[in-house]
Amino acid sequence: MIYLDHAATSWPKPPGVAAAMADFLATAGGNPGRSGHRLSIAAGRIVYDVREALAEWFGVADPMRVLFAANGTHALNVAIQGLLRPGQRVVTGGMEHNSVMRPLRHLQQQGVRVDVVPAAADGSLAPADFAVALHRGADLVVVNHASNVTGTIADVAAIARPAHAAGALLLVDAAQTAGVLPIDLRALGVDLLAFTGHKGLLGPPGTGGLVLADGFDRTRLEPLMRGGTGSGSEHEYQPADLPDRHESGTPNGVGIAGLGAGLAWLRERGLGAVREHELQLCRRLREGLAAIPGVRLFGPLEAESCVAVVSFVLEGRSVGEVGHRLDEQHSVLCRVGLHCAPAAHRSIGTFPAGTVRLAPGPFVTMAQIDTVVAAVAEIASS
């Protein structure tokens, strides 16, 4: 079996991930921050250690500014619904996932103005177009750091400048880049960053979070959900402190322990080494696919401009047929269709059929890529 669906969720996970999760259940199964006994304290320590590791990873001094969430979608909703009010204006790009577009369209119906800066056919966004769109001012800019359809990486630092000049906050959807590209909120000028734990960071499903930059005024973010936090229990109002204000209910300690192990593996292996491996895989994949008659590739030509996502269509074949045959006849697992991002497919001209998406990860080998290219060639010729 060749797993090329890392853009949906990474698999397999590094061996330490399952071990850390089992260990949490066996030795630290208490409810973090709730009770004062040893199992609760042990659980709280693990959750804090991972929070601290993530703060360092994303260039944030205060670990309490890492807010855990159930996934990237949850984190984006905490930010979008927590910041925007009727009458305000948000500017976004043409490559967004429905995790951004659906909350935005929902808020649009309640009086938030939503403007979309178009993307080019290769999925790239021109910072100058953001500058033009932001001339009239805005409250928030939301932008996808890298597309889950074409892999195209956005120049977030260049978008941050006009966003801040217009008085807007910058929220980045790092679902496809956390654990893939180096991310430093300070260096990029990002105010809020939503990440998912189960893709590039190699943690289990059920993990993700929102990171608030050190300089971000946290009082601007209203909680999406309210409830028990283990702190200030004498009050019936939501506490003001971070992270509790945005973390009601028992956290996913098991998943967070696994996420910590995924992050530890990445640190040990080195982000640069993993990125270089994936770049080599993608170069080979793109070159191999480009040589097959009838294949049309999407996204920028240079692998360096992309994360490890390669989208294509095959002339005369539906994407469903290609995906089915890759799975059934060649044991190649990938994703076909719209990838929850209809706006991105409209931008690159593949709506409504979508594309076949091949997304390699750290444990995929060059020999497997050659097998996949041969499989697509066989499907194209028969």
Ligand SMILES: Cc1ncc(COP(=O)(O)O)c(C=O)c1O
């Ligand atoms: C660009 C992008 N944003 C957001 C998400 C949502 O992440 P999650 O599946 O963790 O909710 C995804 C997941 O595919 C994504 O690719």
